[in-house]
Amino acid sequence: MKVLVIEDNLELARNMESFLRREGYVCETTHALNEARDKIVSFKYDCVILDLMLPDGNGLELIEFMKEQRIESGILIVSAKNALDDRVRGLDLGADDYLTKPFHLTELNARLRAIFRRRNLNGERAISVNDVTVNPDTMEALIAGKPLDLTPKEFELLLYFVINKNRVLTRQSIAEHLWGDYIDHLANVDFVYQHVKNLRKKIDQASGRDYIETVYGLGYKFNALK
Amino acid sequence: MKIITRFTLYYLGVTLIVLLVGGFIVYNNVQEEVDKEESLELKSWLDNTARRIRNGTPLEKLNVDPVQIKIIDASQPEIPFSVYDTIAMHRHLQRMERHLKAKASYHINGQHYLISAYDVVVEPDDIVDAITKSAVRIIALLLLFVTVSSMLISRRILLPFQNTLKAIRNFNVRREGGIQLPSTNTHEFKQLNSFLADMTAKAQADYKALKEFSENASHEMLTPLAIIRGKLELLAETDNKDEQARLITAAHDAVEKLSRMGQSLTLLTKLTNQEFEATEPINLTQSVEDMLGTFADLIEMKGIRLSSNIAKDVKLKFNPVLADLLLTNLLSNAIRHNTEHGAIDVKLSNPKLVIRNTGPAPDGPPEQMFKRFRKGNQSKDSIGLGLAIVKQICDITGAKVSYTFDEPWHTLSVEFST
Numbered sequence A: 001m002k003v004l005v006i007e008d009n010l011e012l013a014r015n016m017e018s019f020l021r022r023e024g025y026v027c028e029t030t031h032a033l034n035e036a037r038d039k040i041v042s043f044k045y046d047c048v049i050l051d052l053m054l055p056d057g058n059g060l061e062l063i064e065f066m067k068e069q070r071i072e073s074g075i076l077i078v079s080a081k082n083a084l085d086d087r088v089r090g091l092d093l094g095a096d097d098y099l100t101k102p103f104h105l106t107e108l109n110a111r112l113r114a115i116f117r118r119r120n121l122n123g124e125r126a127i128s129v130n131d132v133t134v135n136p137d138t139m140e141a142l143i144a145g146k147p148l149d150l151t152p153k154e155f156e157l158l159l160y161f162v163i164n165k166n167r168v169l170t171r172q173s174i175a176e177h178l179w180g181d182y183i184d185h186l187a188n189v190d191f192v193y194q195h196v197k198n199l200r201k202k203i204d205q206a207s208g209r210d211y212i213e214t215v216y217g218l219g220y221k222f223n224a225l226k
Numbered sequence B: 001m002k003i004i005t006r007f008t009l010y011y012l013g014v015t016l017i018v019l020l021v022g023g024f025i026v027y028n029n030v031q032e033e034v035d036k037e038e039s040l041e042l043k044s045w046l047d048n049t050a051r052r053i054r055n056g057t058p059l060e061k062l063n064v065d066p067v068q069i070k071i072i073d074a075s076q077p078e079i080p081f082s083v084y085d086t087i088a089m090h091r092h093l094q095r096m097e098r099h100l101k102a103k104a105s106y107h108i109n110g111q112h113y114l115i116s117a118y119d120v121v122v123e124p125d126d127i128v129d130a131i132t133k134s135a136v137r138i139i140a141l142l143l144l145f146v147t148v149s150s151m152l153i154s155r156r157i158l159l160p161f162q163n164t165l166k167a168i169r170n171f172n173v174r175r176e177g178g179i180q181l182p183s184t185n186t187h188e189f190k191q192l193n194s195f196l197a198d199m200t201a202k203a204q205a206d207y208k209a210l211k212e213f214s215e216n217a218s219h220e221m222l223t224p225l226a227i228i229r230g231k232l233e234l235l236a237e238t239d240n241k242d243e244q245a246r247l248i249t250a251a252h253d254a255v256e257k258l259s260r261m262g263q264s265l266t267l268l269t270k271l272t273n274q275e276f277e278a279t280e281p282i283n284l285t286q287s288v289e290d291m292l293g294t295f296a297d298l299i300e301m302k303g304i305r306l307s308s309n310i311a312k313d314v315k316l317k318f319n320p321v322l323a324d325l326l327l328t329n330l331l332s333n334a335i336r337h338n339t340e341h342g343a344i345d346v347k348l349s350n351p352k353l354v355i356r357n358t359g360p361a362p363d364g365p366p367e368q369m370f371k372r373f374r375k376g377n378q379s380k381d382s383i384g385l386g387l388a389i390v391k392q393i394c395d396i397t398g399a400k401v402s403y404t405f406d407e408p409w410h411t412l413s414v415e416f417s418t
Helices: A010-022 A033-042 A059-068 A084-093 A105-119 A152-163 A171-186 A190-207 B003-054 B124-157 B159-170 B187-236 B242-273 B284-301 B320-336 B386-397
Strands: A002-006 A026-030 A047-051 A074-079 A097-100 A127-129 A132-135 A140-143 A168-170 A212-215 A219-222 B067-072 B082-089 B096-108 B111-120 B281-283 B305-310 B315-317 B343-349 B352-358 B400-406 B409-415
Touching (some): A002 A010, A010 A026, A010 A105, A010 B187, A026 A033, A033 A047, A047 A059, A047 A105, A074 A084, A097 A105, A105 A171, A127 A152, A132 A152, A152 A171, A152 A190, A152 A219, A171 A190, A190 A212, A190 B284, B003 B111, B003 B124, B159 B187, B187 B242, B242 B386, B281 B284, B284 B305, B284 B320, B320 B343, B320 B409, B386 B400, B386 B409
Parallel strands (some): A002 A026, A002 A047, A074 A097
Antiparallel strands (some): A212 A219, B082 B096, B096 B111, B281 B315, B343 B352, B352 B409
């Protein structure tokens, strides 16, 4: 998967780049609109991660440019400007998703994967790790071929884990992923603990294995067997 | 009291004084003039009588009321003409009236005659009566004309002032564009308008600067926070000893809290600065039910009993984004500040939403609950902006929100404007 990160803040761009590289993406970064235009025309990217506020213009212009040039990369807007009209305009212009700064890198990963899935880019329908298979289209989770009976929230959680396998998911990032922006004001990570506990119990009952590791103080990690 | 009423009253008061003094002057002048004319008349009588004595008319013929002729000592000098007033019986009216009496003596043919005559004159009372009568009529006329004309004129003169008032009433420091003041030729109103124009322009500029500052401050804060958070997340994935993991966690938690605060503050500033229009009615029943669904698992996990009484098809004109924010904050507030195995009661009627929850008593006065960073109790993880946001939303949409505590029930009710 080839991703272009367009972000004027160097450190933020570096954060995304090193995270995505570890995830196995081919990642390039650029810090201005003009440069981004050149790159988009010259190379083919599967997805563009786009900051709206750039030194030489608004990121929305780039979306228009891409639509004119019939460049069919996925577009994920990432902006601190969480004004509703910006979000709506971006999506109207043809962006695939919108992520508000500050975001969790694991959330970025989940959104990217969702875009790829929707665009059917790598042909993957279901995601498999170890003997766990999660199919977002049918909302079905299988463990060792047997269906797992999960609540919608638990399913979301498992999908998030599987997408971000071998990564530490902080409780906050899980909470925000499950409950969206609302968690800003709720911020009670006990709920995350409860959900993870239930999910672990169900996986354990079905397969006798516990893939989810508690990372002391920080959160949880879904371990892929080597 | 209206300014024109005040003007009119003062004006009438002054007129009254002038009329009183004027009446007095008129009285004096009239009296003087009458007396002068009368004494001239009397003098001509006396002179006439003296001439007739000189011509040989017998005294008996001349000595007829009101003329009296006396013969006095001839050696005495002539008495000059003098006039004095007296009260005497009026012949026809048969009552005492003021009379003017004149006397003078004449040396005629060696004899010395003292001639006197009197005549009735206009009484002071009569003059006063006449003056009073005229004054009252003048006052009545003045009252009528001044009142009517002042009403008509004031409307004309004060029109620019009324327009200025209207412009001020419609002025909103948040709205772009300066105040539109009508032009006028009146000096005072011109001054007023120019002051107002300067003042409102200044207020708007200050407001804009403040708004931009708080927006930028909370917004710019979010980018470095996102960097720190990303770095910490990357750091957490490296091999860490327990001690390091603890430090990372603590730093991460603090950054989380800070970024939540930044987002909430940005939201609050936006709520204050932006105009949120309610274009069409939303189905509040649907919104409340959706929100209860979203929070169902959280409520369940905390072992909270939920009871609800939601009226069907409550439709209100309300901005949908604000409605979502409002409901989220109210409900998450009720969950967060609840006790283990507590209860939440949601009641929706038209146009009122009441959310009650059990919880420990707040440690401050209820009216302080809506202040920023003011927490009812130090519930962990709470940043103390939820109810401030609720209040802000209610303020800009004209809804009324109130909070009461009645052991162990916290009640928040929102009355929507219809």
